[in-house]
Amino acid sequence: MTLEEIRSVDPTGMYDAIKGFPSQVSDAIRIGTTARVRISVRRLQNIVLTGLGGSAIGGDLLRSYLADELDLPFIVNRNYTLPQFVGPKTLVIVSSYSGNTEETIAAYKEALQRNSPTLCITSNGVIEGLARRKKSPLISIPGGFQPRAALGYSFFPLLITMARLGLVRNKDREIKETLALLQSKSKKYADCESAENHALRLAQQLFGRLGVVYSSTERFDAVGTRWRGQTAENGKSLMFGNVFPEMNHNELVGWKTLKEQMLEMQVFFLRDKDDHHRVQARMNLTKQIISEHTSHITEVWSEGRTLLARMFSLIYLGDWTSYYLAILNRVDPMPVYIIDYLKEELGKA
Numbered sequence: 001m002t003l004e005e006i007r008s009v010d011p012t013g014m015y016d017a018i019k020g021f022p023s024q025v026s027d028a029i030r031i032g033t034t035a036r037v038r039i040s041v042r043r044l045q046n047i048v049l050t051g052l053g054g055s056a057i058g059g060d061l062l063r064s065y066l067a068d069e070l071d072l073p074f075i076v077n078r079n080y081t082l083p084q085f086v087g088p089k090t091l092v093i094v095s096s097y098s099g100n101t102e103e104t105i106a107a108y109k110e111a112l113q114r115n116s117p118t119l120c121i122t123s124n125g126v127i128e129g130l131a132r133r134k135k136s137p138l139i140s141i142p143g144g145f146q147p148r149a150a151l152g153y154s155f156f157p158l159l160i161t162m163a164r165l166g167l168v169r170n171k172d173r174e175i176k177e178t179l180a181l182l183q184s185k186s187k188k189y190a191d192c193e194s195a196e197n198h199a200l201r202l203a204q205q206l207f208g209r210l211g212v213v214y215s216s217t218e219r220f221d222a223v224g225t226r227w228r229g230q231t232a233e234n235g236k237s238l239m240f241g242n243v244f245p246e247m248n249h250n251e252l253v254g255w256k257t258l259k260e261q262m263l264e265m266q267v268f269f270l271r272d273k274d275d276h277h278r279v280q281a282r283m284n285l286t287k288q289i290i291s292e293h294t295s296h297i298t299e300v301w302s303e304g305r306t307l308l309a310r311m312f313s314l315i316y317l318g319d320w321t322s323y324y325l326a327i328l329n330r331v332d333p334m335p336v337y338i339i340d341y342l343k344e345e346l347g348k349a
Contacts, residue, residue, distance in 0.1 A: 001200065005130075006327055014234065014333040016072035017149040018319050022182040024152035027142070029175060031153070032160030039117055041165050044091050048063075049158075050077040051095035054147030057229065058154030059095060059316075065159075065308060067218070069168050080106040091115045093156055094136075097147035099125020101162040111138075121158060123150075124262075132323045138276035146334065148233050151315070174308040181309045182316055189320040199320030203242035205298060206266045206321065207233075207328040213246060214286070216279045220302075223270055223311055227318040234333040235325035244279045248286065253274070255290050262293040270314055272302045292337045324331045 006015055047070075049059035059076040066074065075082065080103045086092065093110040099122040108127060111118050112134060120131040122132060123143035131138040138160065141153040156175070161167050189199045211231055215224040221243045231239035236347040245285050255262065269283055291297055300317065302310035326333035 001327065003192060005191055006214060009327050009330055010333055012332070012334040014146075014149065015190070018323055019186055021149075021152060021316065021319070022179060022186050024145075024150070025156060025179055025182060026082060028156035029142060029160065029179070030332040031139065032157035032164075035139045035157060036160060037119060037139065037161050037165070039119060039165060041091070041167055043089055044072055045089040046073040046075075046085065047091045047167075048077050048082065048086055049073055049095055049103050050079075050082065050111070051154075052078050052101050053229075054107075054150065054233075055095045055097045055101065055104070055154055057148070057222065058158065059093065059132075060225055061151075061155055061311065062158060062162075064219055064222040065311060066162070066168055067232050068308065070162075076124075077107060078168060079103060082107050082110050086116055087112055088115045088117075090116045092118045094118055094120040094122075094127060094131075095153055095157065095158075096125065096127050097141070097145070097150050097154065098128040098143075099123060099129075101127075102300060104128075104262050110130055119158075119161070121154065123153075125317065131142070135331075136336060146233075146336070148230065163187055171308070172304040175307050177304060178309040179312055185313070185316055189316070192324070200318055200324045202228040202268070202298065202300070202317070202321040203233075203235075203324035203328055205296065206235075206237075206325055208266050209266040210261070210295060211237065212265055212267045213241040213270060214267065214283070215241070216272065216275045216283075218271050218276060219244040219274070219307060219311065220272060220314065221239065223314045223318070226266070227316050228268070228323075230319055230322035231325065233336055234319075234322035236329060236331045237325060244282050244286075246274075248282050252286060253290065255293050259293065260297070265294045266296040267294060267298070269299045270302070272297055272310055274307070287298075301306050 061075045094108045118136045120136050121139040122128050123141050139157050213224045214226045224241045228239045228241050303313040315324040
């Protein structure tokens with residue numbers, strides 16, 4: 001695979017967006033460090049991040065990453081409405097990259113009606129205008145990306161802001177390691193002609209097959225969600241998935257019928273050195289069980305010392321894998337025409 005071949009399939013430059021992700025993260029760190037956010041957290045009882053798609057995945061990752069540290073319950077809301085418990089003691093984080101996501105706008109207005117303290121993060125649109133009129137704290141991020149390609153902007157400013165507000169401890173050390181890892185991996189994964197390119201090899205394994213991704217619940221459930229979403233939006237292919245230990249209580253039984261189809265499934269196990277020891281045992285046994293139905297099973301291990309670096313090592317690998325899958329599929333990874341069509345039709349309804 002050559003860069004010329006890639007450019008012919010990807011004329012609008014998703015390659016450059018993914019390759020430049022470390023630079024985006026660096027800029028996102030600057031934004032989080034300098035953002036003027038004043039929120040009293042003393043009386044907060046819970047946190048809700050409301051958003052959809054690429055704007056919500058940053059919230060999923062925050063929830064997973066901070067689960068062992070954050071004292072307050074933290075949920076991600078993907079809906080037009082907010083849970084009934086949301087009120088004056090709930091911090092509602094409003095995340096919409098475009099600022100025009102209709103579900104998020106509706107949930108934001110409901111948060112204002114319930115007198116919830118709010119924090120908005122957006123690049124433009126209705127939400128930015130409403131935040132300025134209502135004097136909601138606002139983190140402004142650059143536009144020009146597909147929402148899914150702006151993960152650095154949807155995650156790091158919020159993480160740094162939460163630390164600056166005193167909700168979690170300072171994350172400078174973890175962020176520094178994560179950025180260094182991303183910079184190193186960018187050079188390796190962008191080399192499309194290298195036989196040692198891990199992302200390209202994984203894409204070649206996935207090419208022409210139905211993907212399945214399994215991970216642990218405790219830290220990497222959101223990483224699995226990211227892999228599925230990127231495979232769909234970039235690779236224009238379906239990928240299914242589940243988490244351990246839950247899949248051992250239901251989905252495992254489904255590896256029984258449809259034998260011909262299962263032979264052509266590519267299964268990825270996302271693994272981490274700190275997965276619960278019983279989860280590790282379950283993964284090992286499950287791999288043995290389903291190997292009777294498909295020979296296409298790959299373990300993908302996280303890299304790095306800190307949890308944040310390990311999470312983003314798998315996220316970045318999955319992003320590049322989905323990108324190379326698009327090139328192998330001969331489909332432009334950038335546009336999402338069917339989503340655009342859906343929005344147009346909903347606008348008529």
